[in-house]
Amino acid sequence: MARRRLLLLLKPFDVYPTCPSDGVTNPKTSFLLKTLQVLSYLDNRRSVHKDAINFCQNVLRKKLVDCIPVFRSNLSQPIRGVDLVITVGGDGTLLQASHLMDDSIPVLGVNSDPTQVKEVEEFIDKFDATRSTGYLCAATVKNFEHKLDEILQGRTVPSEVSRMSICVNSELLSTYALNDVLVAHPCPATVSRFSFRIKKDCVSRSPLVNCRSSGLRVSTAAGSTAAMLSAGGFSMPILSKDLQYIVREPISPRADISNLMHGIVQSEETMESTWYCQEGLIYIDGSHIVHSIQHGDMVELSSKAPILKVFLPRHLQS
Template identity: 25%
Template structure:
């Protein structure tokens, strides 16, 4: 049976559209069929930025496929294969010469529905004029009640996303931990905390609060009240990324965050 590859690309970026055509031609010349559906494919190629991969990650993980993530965006912590090396990576994958890195996915239960997330779950107040909210957080034991604009529960993959922008630490992706980062906490001594990834975290609004909003990877917006419990744990499903041979995680951090560069 003819091997097939699913290619997902950012249709709003000219560079991504052009490289999709280049990729399509490459695979077809290698006798590999190209399709837009993940089901029935041997693996997936994502061409775009981290946002493109985030949108596709749940579907890819649900189908248990690995992904070659080609960067056409700006930062590209997830899509860290450069366009100039992508065709060589394609060839290596077809020859079976590649390594995979598994990234944890979150399983989030809210209002009777289960959602998957790769980066983070955010519980936050509804707008800039709303008062601070109080969020009670429990794991194996009661952790804390945060009075803040909101709270982020992130995977190590998500530690370089929203959590980083509000003062959270960077965590190597292969570590089995969860990161809890408050957003603009009322108490300056309230700091991010890293906990065991085997724990299930429960978020709940304190009784005084009216409502808040929960988002998963910037999507799946759900309004919650004091009567709702948000349960967060690691899913059995994982996102499997093809690793670039030329770089490692620390070299990616140095490149993307401009460590050591003279920036002023």
């Protein structure tokens, strides 16, 4: 078996606040006690994540691979010249990797710090003890070596997950969305004004819809279980190539278009939206990648984008 080149993309440690070294050894108020409990919980998350990184690296040292470890905060160039990307963190780390990947390299996500149900129940009246969801992550430390062996020995193949392309005034943005796109005013208290219609081959498939709302969210199938679901959307089969959209908090939509506030953009269709505020932002897969737009700009969204090869959890493959 030929030696493989792997990129190990790591969630950094500095996302977790640490307990103060001098501490508050005798907290006298419930507030201080709760603060220490939260900091202790975050410190444990940092420790668990660090242990997961060490575990994965120790496993990789035993394999016929050349491994390049990089913290995700230190990676900004397109990923090239490797046979596999392994992300260690959660969905956020896998999302960041996807923004730098084309359709030629597969990715395996390792959830380094899965949520512990008993822990969530224990602290439910004190704070949110939810850890990492890892929806797209096929591995944890418990099954990482087994999953890696399956990949290296060719006993499993990645799934082809659809992404979303974004064009502004007919110019394609360099980043493809794996989860979702939010088009909105920079100030959440300001009304977002825009119109949209759905087209296929330059022919309208829907009427022009004029909106005043809190913005427009469009998701892929992979992103349909995230913010889209929370906003009232529905989960889609993970391998669907359709997009789902929802107008956020529409202001008094006309009766004849109210059913168009939420719908599907089929794989062969494009959503065209024109922005009518002085300023606006396109958020791609969260808040880290943002593109500015202004009055009159046209935003086109479609699934005509390179797929991402992802080794998915088994329950998502069925």
